[in-house]
Amino acid sequence: MQTPLTPLFVASVTVSYRLVLARLVWWLSTQSSLFIKRTLDVLAVAPALLLLSPLFLCIAAAIRLEDRGPVFYWQPRVGRNGRTFAFPKFRSMRVDSDVVRQQIEHLNQHGASVTFKMKKDPRITRVGQWLRRTSLDELPQLWCVLKGDMTLVGPRPPMVAEVEKYSLADRRRLSVTPGLTCIWQVSGRSDIPFPQQAAMDVDYIRDRSLMLDLRLLLATVPAVLQGRGAY
Structure with a gap:
């Protein structure tokens, strides 16, 4: 003898179906956005690296002529979900900068903060x-974007030592692929204390979209030209 389905059971199945369908739609939308974002990264960065190669050579020559030290400074940085990757910069500091930092740690303008x-x-x-x-x-990081370790827009990748000081809330910054620029990079850069930086990154993660990325990229140009907080 068949037991008729109760209204409560039918309602439960209907709600579960709708939740699964909504989750599927959200997942497909997210994956589509990530695919478009990655495609735009590659299409923008690949030709940029070729066009900028003469400038790279000039910068490399200037660095070598000043103190004969290495052109690039490589450092492990923390990316999405805590994965580390090699992070390059044109070297802007003395070759013994890591040793000297221990001597000037007390002069940190961010105080007893995560960042120096x-x-x-x-x-x-x-x-x-x-x-x-x-x-x-920062230009060598275009290579990281091409490889997929970074993206054009996203929270900046932190140093390993910084992540070790993170609170659980701060670790939300590691839930997405890090980028070259984001909200606090166009809002004052190093003048902004770390707690506010982290809050801005969380705001980006919550509201991120291709349109927001485009606005931040456009805002990065005047921010770089003004040089506010660039030190």
Whole structure:
């Protein structure tokens, strides 16, 4: 003898079906956006690396001529879901910068914070001052975007030592692929204390969209030209 389906059971099945369908639609939408974002990254960065290669050579020559040290500074950074990757910059500091930092740690303008920032950092070379003011030291990270370790827009990838100081809330910054620029990079950069940086990154993660990425990319140009917080 068949037991008739109760209204409560039918309602439960209907709600479950709708939840599964909504979740599927959300997942497909997210994957579609990520695919478009990745495609745009590659289409923008691949030709940019070729066009910028003469500038790369000029910067490399200037760095070598100043102190004969290495052109690039490689550092492990933390990406999406805590995965580390090799993060390059044009070297803007003395070759012994890591040792000197231990001696000037007490001068951190961000106080007892996760990040270390100092406007007149004695480790920065003369060429490095120009590179940082114009943000040209960041250009090698285009290679990370091409590889997929980074994207054009997203929270900046933190250092391993910084992540070790993160609170559980701060770790939300690691839930997406890191980027070259984001909200706090166009809002004052290093002048903004870490708690506010983290809050802005969480805002981006919550509201991220291709349109927001485009607005942030456009806002990055005047931010770089103004040089506010670039040190």
